[in-house]
Amino acid sequence: xxxxxxxxELILERIRAGLRTPVAPHPGPRSDAVIFEPIRNxxxxxxxxxxxxxxxxxxxxxxxxxxxxxxxxLDSLPAGxxxxxxxxxxxxxxxxxxxxxxxxxxxxxxxREASEATxxxxxxxxxxxxxxxxxxxxxxxxASIVAPCHIVYAHAAQLVPDLExxxxxxxxxxxxxxxxxACVISGSSRTADIEKILVQGAHxxxxxxxxxxxxx
Numbered sequence: 001x002x003x004x005x006x007x008x009e010l011i012l013e014r015i016r017a018g019l020r021t022p023v024a025p026h027p028g029p030r031s032d033a034v035i036f037e038p039i040r041n042x043x044x045x046x047x048x049x050x051x052x053x054x055x056x057x058x059x060x061x062x063x064x065x066x067x068x069x070x071x072x073x074l075d076s077l078p079a080g081x082x083x084x085x086x087x088x089x090x091x092x093x094x095x096x097x098x099x100x101x102x103x104x105x106x107x108x109x110x111x112r113e114a115s116e117a118t119x120x121x122x123x124x125x126x127x128x129x130x131x132x133x134x135x136x137x138x139x140x141x142x143a144s145i146v147a148p149c150h151i152v153y154a155h156a157a158q159l160v161p162d163l164e165x166x167x168x169x170x171x172x173x174x175x176x177x178x179x180x181x182a183c184v185i186s187g188s189s190r191t192a193d194i195e196k197i198l199v200q201g202a203h204x205x206x207x208x209x210x211x212x213x214x215x216x
Contacts, residue, residue, distance in 0.1 A: 042127035049130025053187025056209040067096030080116035085139035117149040124166040135179040
């Protein structure tokens with residue numbers, strides 16, 4: 001009797017032959033497998049990834065140097081209000097800059113749409129991706145979105161190798177429980193259309209600058 005669909009029968013015969021051949025069980029994933037190479041120098045890696053993310057990263061050794069760098073960034077911006085996370089360290093820092101700009105602290109409310117920049121702290125700096133981890137405590141949800149420039153003041157002790165470590169530390173400290181959100185920022189806001197034209201600042205700050213203090 002002729003076969004109606006020889007192609008179908010050929011495929012089925014190959015499947016039957018394959019099923020007759022015993023297959024060794026899959027070993028499953030290895031929990032100890034190394035996916036990423038260890039990061040030997042977190043600071044150097046963070047700087048490299050920051051550059052790739054179109055993010056500015058300036059090193060300074062002390063608060064005076066950090067204030068100097070902050071003043072330079074503020075001087076480069078158009079005239080307008082600066083929104084700041086209300087933290088004692090940032091109050092001392094902004095005082096050292098001797099800026100005459102109008103200031104709005106997070107304790108006074110959310111950032112206004114006309115804000116030219118936000119200055120905040122960070123929960124962690126992630127070396128593997130050159131990212132900044134912030135929570136609601138870092139000035140609120142709008143701090144990292146509204147102003148066209150976001151300035152982050154951080155310390156080298158906040159550098160962690162990867163996101164897993166950063167979130168683990170945040171969980172152990174209880175900050176993930178008491179904060180309404182956590183956000184990982186990897187460079188300035190950028191997007192591209194179908195013609196691959198890069199547009200910065202469409203969905204957030206077009207400029208992200210990290211002032212990283214290596215000393216006390």
